[in-house]
Amino acid sequence: MDEDIKAFLVESYENISQIETDLVTLEKNPTNKDLLEGIYRSLHTIKGNCGFMAFPTLEALTHSGENLLSCLRDGQLQLNAEITSSLLELLDAMQQICAQIDAIGQEGEVDYSGLIQTLNQLQSRDRGDEGGFCTNVTINSQKEIPKPAPTNPEGSKLPCDREELMSALTTPNTVQSIRVDINLLDKLMNLVGELVLVRNQIQQFSTLQDETAFVTTSQQLNRLTTELQEGVMKTRMQPISTITRKFPRVVRDVAIATEKQVQLEIEGEDTELDKTIIEAIKDPLTHLLRNCVDHGIESPDIRQTQGKSATGRLRLQAFHESGYVTIEISDDGAGIDSERLKQKALSLGLITPNQANRLSDTDALNLIFIPGFSTANFVTRLSGRGVGMDVVKTDVEKVGGTVDVHTQLGLGTTFKLKIPLTLAIIPALIVTSGGDRYAIPQTSLLELVRLQGEQADHGIEYVHKAPVYRLRGKLLPLVYLNRELELVEWEPEPAHPQSEIMLNIVVLQVDNFTFGLVVDAINDTQEIVVKPLGKLLKETPCFAGATILGDGKVALILDIFSLASRAGVLSDEQTNALIQQEMSSQSTIETVQMLLLFEALDNSRMAIPLSRVVRLEEFPRTAIEQVGDRQVIQYRDQILYLVNFANVSFVSSQRFSAANQKTAVLDADLLQVVVVACQSGRQIGLVVQRMVDIVMEDLCITGEATRPGVQAIAVIQGQVTELLDIEAI
């Protein structure tokens, strides 16, 4: 096909879907001039291009659409549902023609004169006062499509010409894309994945080598690989908005067909997923949305009798969670009645009465995924044929995902899709348990806690048999990885919990719920290439995939969600309690801040917001180098300026010298350094005496700063603490 036509199609498809989105939004706020202007311009671009390319049917269509739009723009007409519907119909027709052009290179034979006439009538409706009659006028079959006479006054013609000129000027520049075979991208992705692994191996060698040239080269390799990896990943990643863009229209159509009022909210549209996965989940998502409108959300009058607002809320949220992308579709509709499901399944002969009695509510919910199951009493155009939910499930499972459904009668239903990033390269924490290494996706990682000696002896307490740790005053349930994975015999009540000398707790978050995973050792953080486990191990719980570590060995990637539910961390009761707790604490959340408490070299107690802390590090004193009058450390390929409090807070020379003595005392020790991010993006290192704690504190400022570098004074944990002003340092 002609390159020009290809470019035309790509641009037209883009424009059409843009108009579609804008139009549905415009319907909600019909007064938005900018949106209307945007729609007009997009349509006009298509029309202009049609002229160049000689597609008369498409040109005629767009022309009448444009006329209608210009009436809207001039305020002669008000946008209503009828106009929106016919404009959407116009878009469908345009899409059809584009598809035809795509397939055969020509516009095809379909006659759109009816649609054109409708569009023309709509715009003349308000001119005459006979609007009411127009709707029923039967359209005579006119073979010849009259090129609509320019009904616009001359004035509006002018900007058109200018825009035409503009779009003609900008068009060649905007088409900066080429089509690439997806298989080629797959191949590139695999190669980059392997390159990353080789890079990791080289990096391990380079730590053993002293040769500077080698180390530099491997650093170079590291940087290039990372950039290449990001680039190739990007070529395959698409924001989820590429499919969600269509959803407002879908929801609108179903809502109108079922005479319901629905408001669709979409969050996390920029969440990116691999292209193949995006394509695979498009249909399931569309189906779920339609289902929610059709089955979930009640009609406005029923909603109002139940004290809900007439407009139903439909939410689609997409976000990254523990190495997966989670997509939640929730409505505030009627919910699913599990009793009714059972009855229906019985009458359809899908289950026996015996089974029905034994079925728990949760299991009953899963009945909707059985092929041939439908609760709708009538088969409608939209649903009720019993094909659907089972297809949704199989489609999602095909890409290795899962579908969960939660419902509350009268309150709504939530479908939760977990989509894996099988092709992704993700940052992970490598831990050791039972002699093997495991990777934990960093997305679910909150913090690491190490208990030593005394602390390890007494840190773990038991609520009956369940081990817990007091993390900043709250009980954190502990899960022993080696026991969950059955690497050691599970002892219900360890006889000597004191025997553990050092304890590593990885604090993880799943679904708003935190727990501590006890591992033998914490090794490293690494970029890992997620590889699927394959059919043989698909049923094996707790693992999301596998990866190859720097030394060439295989490590399993933990599926934190599955691990947590296996360990019983996620019970409904706990989740509910947590939600309530969250609700109650929501009002106060703004003033509560996470603070890092430490003791400065002059023994004063200080705090900085944890959000500013990049890392806590220990450096040997020998690592310090002197640059002019400043002390620096080479840190992660950067030069890190060290800030010594003794130097910053010079209240008196006495104190200064006292602090200097302190530094002298520290000479033999390791330096405790808090790496802090400045607003400018630079990092600095605060040298401190010791870390005290991390606290969640409702900040109440009690005093003004008494020395430079200090922002304010507050009472934290019953002690006066200075809050540092990082920017001032």
Added chain:
Amino acid sequence: MAQFHQFCTFFLDHFFLGLEVENVQEVIRYQSITRVPLAPPAVRGLINLRSQIVPAVDLRQFLELDQNVTKIPVETELDEDSEHLPLNVVVRTADEVISLLVDDVGEVLEISDNCFEKSPETLTGNARQLIRGAYKLTDQLLLILDTDKVVELTIFKPTLRN
């Protein structure tokens, strides 16, 4: 006319086993195995086959052999003992690549279909599904494995356990 087929042969305990040569991707020496907790018992773990992660399957269980014979070290130090380490016969099945752990590999044999005979009815259990039949060689029998069945049986196991 009798047709000839090529078989990749290997030894497992006292068995002389064979696979159609088309299904065998390669034979490699021992690779360190990462165990997979909670996995079906036949899966001994995962190996790194040139950046591809491949499950290593031990057939002993299905063939009802003594499972303690193969020594699979937890940490790989390929020492002088490596002769006793299992070898990997990497096999392409319908959907994926798996590795069968074997004691030793034999030659590739080209055998006439005339020598083939199905497993006798007296063969029962997993072995019946796994062994398609035998080629009658002059001094011993070459048992032909069905690789797709290996996958099926392995996956089937955990559901049985539940």
